[in-house]
Amino acid sequence: MPGSDDRSARNELHDPTVGLSSDDRARFSRQLELPEWSEGTQADLRAANVFIAGAGGLGSAVALYLAAAGIGRVTLADPDTVELSNLNRQILYASGDIGAPKVTAAAARLTSLDPSTVVRPLSERIDERNARRLVAGHDIVIDCLDSLASRFVLNRAAHDMRIPMVYGAVARFTGHVSLLRPPETPCLACFVPDKEPPTPTPVLGCTAGLIGTLQATEAIKHLTGIGEPLAGRLLVVDTLALRFDVLDVEKDAACPVCSGQDAG
């Protein structure tokens, strides 16, 4: 990507612990005006290090909105290349990106949105061998993966490393969102059974965008401490019926990942 090396070099010079620049005050002025927000809140986001697992329909919305909000560092992991059939929902990419590694195209898009966002592209598939190493050192993990099997691997890694995880999933007109931070809350394996649906999953692009946007919102709330997190609760969205159900989720005493832990 022309210019991406220059942007990466500039990113290496950025110190997210430094206070807001005049450009940042202008860039984020509309959120700085929020009564729940302050320069300290913005600085919290600049200091944050976020791991986004998957750069598809969910990951596109998550990454764009987190970069737009001023997240300091983003690791984006996805082994795939951009295909024409991605473009109904994967809004990080344009027709000219077809054939490019998703994370390379995404990094260029995100740093063009905000050159101060440090993007670390990882063209790797998350599996049991690398998951803990990949998520280590991040403040939050955002699950934007496209299979239950990989979600369970990510869930276990986030749990073992004591890193909160924003779960999201989408199919057709339906989506799920929850903030998982065991032992305070259930983990994914407490309430999602190992029933892998057939792939590829049909989905309306804007439903994926809605769920990804909600995941980004939960991540921002967690990182800044504002609002009421979706911890221990599951949001089920049905855009066809236009229903939003917020459900209590209970820990599974026999959970293979998190059972036997003391809460708190």
Add this chain to the structure above:
Amino acid sequence: MIVYLRSGGKLRDVLRPDIDDYTRKVEVDDGLSIEQILAVLQIAPAMVAFAFADGTVRKLDYVPTDGETITLQSPVAGG
């Protein structure tokens, strides 16, 4: 007992709603779990990840009460 089963997505095709576009009224023996009700209706349990009722996620061994509305949720795994 009467149970109202509700679903969207792919499950709606097999649930065959009759109350409205998403809900089917079924009469079953008292004490049946959701999984047993699905068997009566010949709906494969693999098609249902979990259910929810009264604002709480329920596993398929949950036994509904008379008149309760149970929303069935298909496995959702796309990204």
